[in-house]
Amino acid sequence: MSWHNVRADDRITEWERSDGTVTIRLRHSPNGTWTVRLDRLHQSDEGRGYRRERLDTEEAAREVVAAWQDEYDLEDE
Secondary structure, three states: OOEEEEEEOOOEEEEEEOOOOEEEEEEEOOOOOEEEEEEEOOOOOOOOEEEEEEEOOHHHHHHHHHHHHHHOOOOOO
């Protein structure tokens, strides 16, 4: 897989794709919900993009992270 962890603390975990043009962030909000955000820079081969989902459980949020990492993974790695 072409993703590596660039941040992990008690609120935020963030992964960056190996080409540096896409990040996925998992954030635990004070209200108890979880937010998953994908940010794709315009320099990416796929072009600029942004996605965000709010979920009720960490398990559901981590499923979204895994699905997006698979969907936005680099083909040749």
